[in-house]
Amino acid sequence: MPTALITGITGQDGLYLAELLLAKGYDVHGVIRGQNNPRRELVERLVPDVRLHNGDLTDLSSLMRALRESQPDEVYNLGAVSFVAYSWENAFVTSDVTAIGVLNLLEAVRLHCGDDPSSVRFYQASSSEMFGKVQETPQRESTLLWPRSPYGVSKVYGHYMTINYRESYGMHASSGILFNHESPRRGEEFVTRKVSKAVAAIKLGMQDELVMGNLDARRDWGFAGDYVDAMWRMLQQPEADDYVIATGETHTIEELVRVAFAHVGIDDWKRYVRQDPAFMRPAEVDELIGDASKAREVLGWEPTVRFEELVAMMVDADVAALKAGW
Template sequence: MPTALITGITGQDGSYLTEQLLDRGYTVHGLVRRTSNTVRTRLDPLFHNKGVYNKSLFLHYADLDDATTIRRVLVKTQPDELYHLAGQSHVGASFDIPESTCQFTAMGTLKLLEILRDLEKQPRFLHISSSEIFGRPDEFPQHEHTPMRPVTPYGVAKTFATQMVQLYRESFGLFACNAICYNHESPRRGESFVTRKITKAAAEISLGLNDEIVLGSLDGRRDWGSAPEYTTAMHLMLQQDAPDDYVLATGKTHSVEEFLDAAFRSVGLKYKNHLKQNPKYMRPAEVTRLVGDPTHAKQRLEWTPTTTALELAKQMTAADVESLK
């Protein structure tokens, strides 16, 4: 029975990946930050399943900057695979907290790589990178060899981490991969992200619980895919004969306005009747035309994304309606 360790296990991707690995017969260990709040909504069904929790799923307390504890957990659990999903993942927030974004997203990854370098049993390692490493690219769509030109603190931190993974793979022989993920959504997306903000507002307005949604620019275009489909690809990366980097994307973009329109239409509303725009939600530096080329993943992993952004908008709105009811 293979064993996996997941950092960021309580997040959107971590919860889906955990379910998928458990279904495949894995023993799963997860690193969680110690806080006064023990409610972990995305993992609650597994957490309260006595046949799973402390049987095939185990949680360990550790922060990303606590190298000693992480080393101890790795030595104790001896994982075959390590999925590094943790880090400050909100692009907009990275302008407000650039130091902590770099501390956890950039240096947290380097500390993990240093620990793995010294381990007697080195697990296969996956780092979740981001399309934000490309920033304002000169080529469309972007692929694994597109030059990195980040324009946000988050993008800069992810670029550092991505290049460190490549360096440790080439210099120290680690089985280390980068999953260069474009935006991927689900009903488990955090409420601070624009997609979830939109679908939650559509659900609330449709139920008479709210009357408006406040957003910044509607012009930004994103390559949006489905989170469970992307975590499936993450697992496939560590099953290959050799480590490599892979762009995970749909190859198609939609504007925030299109996503907004699809979400509100799915509950019989017109977004223009409820929208207010606020300049404070505009980013200081906005990326342009980030759209990924998933050809490498399709060919090597035999992976193809199937859920469109507009389908995601409907799915997420329906889930929010159900939750609010």
């Protein structure tokens, strides 16, 4: 039975990945920050077979302890301060966790492995936000990185540090450059979930309007459940490498809003939507679209959920949740 250790297990990716690995027969462990973490109960309910360890990406000793207690074959670093808008307000915290936290975990794994640096396989969750002011369309593994937020800059640091540990120490360390991936488990602060929940509430008469920022930004949106499969596939390869994971399709935020409203039978969506400059980014990333050719060819990976299906899935889940709570 292989063993895996996941940081960021309380997030949507961590939960989907834990489910995937458990289904494959893994012994799954998760690092969770704080004994009173409000999402611990969610993890224990959805993936009760996961063994949890208290730890923090900013605390090297806690990571060493989690590695010693779990003895993993694979480590997936999904932990981060991942809300882009938050990163401008809290650049130091974002950098400590999302950038230096990667270094801490890489170093912990290196020390844990001792004389056999590739004995534990390492996955780093890189991000399409690293491309920022895009220099090439679509974006691929070789595209110049030009981040436009403290979050993006932090992800670039972690990405290159992962490459450096692979090249310097011979670690089996891979990065997945994941484009936007969503699900009903997405946090409500993210635009996709903000839209799906608001549309559900408006349909049920519980909310009057949806307040948005930039509706013209274009994103490559996929399903988180598909993307964690790509993570696992990377660590099954004989050689570590970096891969773009994306659908290759791009949609505007306005399309997201329109499709969500249409799914609940509301065609005149504009009467419910108001734009507010307070929700505009200081430095916007206008368009992201990924070229996942390498992942298709090497990993045999393909997305299975289309954009319209993803939006419908999220809206339906929020309608059901609001009805249950109502």
